[in-house]
Amino acid sequence: MNDTPARKPTALVIDDEVQLRRLLRVCLEANGYRVVDAAAGQEGIVAAAQSRPDVVILDLGLPDMTGVQVLQRLREWSRVPVVVLSVRDREEDKIAALDAGADDYVTKPFGTGELLARLRVAQRHAQPGPEPGVFRAGALEVDLTARVVRLKGREVKLTATEYSLLRLFVQHAGKVLTHRQILREVWGPRALEQTHYLRVYIAHLREKLETTPAEPRLIVTESGVGYRLMEEP
């Protein structure tokens, strides 16, 4: 909200529930989006090609094809940020969508504030431009160029793995990262099942970076899916 875009961003809503589409339209238009909507997967892909949206809100349960299929088709030609809408108890669906290229997810029923925040993060990461050299969140300061991590101004010693884990989080600040995504980036493609490494190093990072490690506010757990680095802890 600090930088108001010159033109209204376009949001494409792909959801088969008319009531939900109506609600999202009201809510998004009130927050400065132009809204295009589609009631089915095929229709959504066509709409995405025609209206070139800045962000897509995609429901995973569609009548003609699954959300993941829509996502795969979209990703064949577009890098548009996609936020997935899903019901609470299908963690595997969320993970599949994220691994298929979704940028984030919101669980139904959702608060509009939460949805808007996710949309903003997704849009920002999709924008080309130089990465900011220094990341700040609360008392944490990460200087990616100098490879220095400071907490309340004091430098924190991290191991090489801890640092590459933190760097991955910083690069995707505000976005959810699945276990597999993190493991692939930090430990390599052969470590995809080694979740216990991830757990141990997350605990280490929290120990070193969180004010109260037992109640983490910086690196939060997305139950059954992965982790998220909060920008505004």
Add this chain to the structure above:
Amino acid sequence: MSDDRPNPEALLAAIQQREAAQRRGRLKVFFGMAPGVGKTYAMLAAARRERAAGRDVVIGYVETHGRKETDALAEGLPVVPRHELEHRGVRLSEMDLDAVLARRPQLVLVDEFAHTNGPGSRHPKRCQDVLELLAAGLDVFTTLNVQHVESRAEVVRQITGVPIRETVPDTALNGADFELVDLPPEELRARLAAGKIYLPESARTAQEHFFRPGNLSALRELALRFAAEHVGQDVLAYRQAHGIADPWKSGQRLLVAVSPSPTSAALVRWTRRLAGELQAPWLAVYVELPRPLDEPEQSRLARHLALARELGAEIITTTDDDVVRGILRAAREQNATQLVVGKPAGWQALDLWRGGSVLNRLIRESGCIDVHAVRAQEGQTVAARSRPLHFAKPDRRGYLVALGVVAAVTGLNALLQHWLGYQSLALVYLLSVVTLAMLVSRGPTLAAATLTALLWDFLFVKPYYTFWIGGATDVMLFLTYFVVALAMGHLTARLRAQQAAERHREERATALYLFTRELAGAADYADLLAIVIREAGRVFAAEVALSLPEELPGTPPTPYFASTWALGEKEQGVALWAFRHRQPAGRGTDTLPMAEGLHLPLVAGERAVGVLSLRFRAGAPLAPAQREVLDAFVRHIALVLDRERLREAEQQAKLLAESERLSQTLLNSISHEMRTPIAVITGAVGNLGAPTAGGTAGLQQTMVGEIQEAAGRLNRLVGNLLNMTRLESGHVKARPDWCDVADLIQTTLHETGKELARHRLTVDVAPGLPLARLDFALMQQALSNLLLNAAAHTPAGTPVQLSARRDDGGLTLAVADGGPGLPAEVLPRVFEKFYRAPNAPVGGSGLGLSIVKGFVEAQGGRVSAANRAGGGAIFTIWMPPGPPPNVAEEAAS
């Protein structure tokens, strides 16, 4: 029998008969003394009356022999087309049983009850077709002459001298109505003379002999008496049902001794007549002797026993090496008062040897039991005595062994005679004979005894190489040797035979005992069926198929997959017949005897619970003794299966009741749980929408808060319902992964923080907890539900403690509260679906804790509830220990 009360067993039998009769069709027999009395005519006339009364009458099979009057009567009655079949170039037409069954009329006319069906028909005899029609609930009219009644056939043969080939068992007539079609003999003869009686050309002379006036009078009397006796039986059944008098007036029990001898059939019929006259129950006993029966004997015996069974006797087989002892034991065990045995036809030389003839011994030893000795029929006994008594089948191997031993011992004696006297050599021979008796059967032993006596005399007694014996001592010695050797051989062989018989009997008892024990040890139903198939196959050396009906009642049985014999389509048809009619079918029975195997229905009470089919590896039918064991097996299997079926039905009923209760609870609980938040939301929305009330910002705030809370509650309920459904349908699969317990607890608290705001929450996580292997999402849901449960059931302001620690190498997560605790009767049921404690506060679906249980158990853990010593309840989740994760640590850079 002075007891005037109806015998409960007889009453039960009467009731069962009545019940069976209600379902079965009724049989009406138009009964006559001879062909030509007008039975078919009378039957057709009666059928027309029935048809006039509006009943659906069809002709299944009627033979009018082209008589005009009869043809006229048959005119207009619908006819089911006959089943044409060809056998060795001869065209035969029989009643099409299946077509009649498919047509399902109310009444079927089937002529000539005693007719023998052509080869390839389902049943060898038409009366069996009729019984099947009756079993299907169809009424049947049929015709029958007295000469064709099994128990009268012998008498008719004696009267007329004409052998009767086609007979019907007396049991087939049980429960039938009789209409006697009578004609004075003179009129019948007049009709014969007028050519009104159809007779095949070939049989004409014999038949004319049959129609002699004397014969006809006797036959007429016989028919009248049989019909009268039959009516008498009906009266008896009625009296029994109404407790009018003691059922067996005479208090007699007859027992007939049956053997493979061809005379036995006549004995059986004789006994049946006597039993009928005395109105006494009767039994047939067969004493199995140690010596094996050859094939024709076995089949004759099987026929005799089947005859006795058909005529209504109870069959008993027993084993003994002495016929007399066996018969008398059976008679005493069965409380028989009269004994029927065959009168020996000639002088039997060996009777003296055995201690008198069988008959004499029976009479001497029978005590208070009356003995009837019935004369065996001339001409029939010849076959019985044409074979030697003991040398059943030349035991070739035994003779060779005996010959070998004798030769060897003779050689030995030739050597020994240089040192021993010839008398000692006799002892050596004797020793060899006694030893032989222990190895081979009686025949070779006796042969060896004779041979050694002669050899001894010939080779070792002076003068050598002659059979001449010089001194009186030597003659004495020779005779003594001969007698002693024979006696030793005989006695030893007999001892062995006794032992074998004993062993045989024991084997049977043991087989049954082992089978029962095996079945009792079956772990479950599938195991039980597997044992049945395995044991039946082992004991009877057969391939076994077990067919069981599907779940639904009334469906045909299908072969059980573990069967060792894969039933072909044809055999399945036979099995199905056995199942439907609750009667044995296939090989060795009267029904479809051409089948490959024997199909025995497993009958428990009034219904068949399955079919046991056996294909014997030996190919030959079973010996009566084996068949008896098989019958015992089958009875036992039926009982066990029926018990199992009842148990399952009971369980089904229980489940049904339970599911009804559940759905009722579900409806009550869910309707309340869903409607409440919906009511809140609509109410709040109405408030917001009203132009007057929606004014103040504070009220708006409250309304929005209410809506949010109600929506949250609805969302949780739907979540719980969905989780429950997933659990029930088995769709919950834990995906265990290494988890940080502190993280798990933190995430859970983050989710449930709002609902726990009014309680004093403390978290106690033991330091240094290792990673635990569990499904993060499932465990988080379980913990959330425990916390929400604590929040809902304890007063605001009380403490709630969430703790995690290592326990027995595993992980323990506990939620403790400071509420009132759980009443003792609630504790064991607290994790049940939809169970709500009687004093529970309003709200809650009764699902939360059952989901906890489901989710925890899906991960291989356990959950328990208890009351704390200091008050309040504690819910504990325990996860078993897993292998520790291996994480290489690195130093900080």
